Amino acid sequence: TLSPALLQPPLPPRRLSHHDMSLQPDPPAPARGQIVSRGGVTDFFPDRLHRMLSEVENAGQQNIVGYFAHGRAFCVFKPDKF
Numbered sequence: 001t002l003s004p005a006l007l008q009p010p011l012p013p014r015r016l017s018h019h020d021m022s023l024q025p026d027p028p029a030p031a032r033g034q035i036v037s038r039g040g041v042t043d044f045f046p047d048r049l050h051r052m053l054s055e056v057e058n059a060g061q062q063n064i065v066g067y068f069a070h071g072r073a074f075c076v077f078k079p080d081k082f
Contacts, residue, residue: 022072049074 053074056065064078076082 022070 053066056062064081065074065076067074
């Protein structure tokens, strides 16, 4: 005998709400000094992160921390050496 689940018509394909934003242009960056976040931080985290990843790449240490091949995210590959 067939299972009742096999006798049911297949479900229609699900529509996903995921949008790949990797090809969208970045919004314009505010001028330096225009925005002061809480605590008076002027060296924003994305700027510091990008500078650190660039320094790591220049030192040839991308095996420890670096960008994924697609370039949209980074990873600490060897946390014990980071």
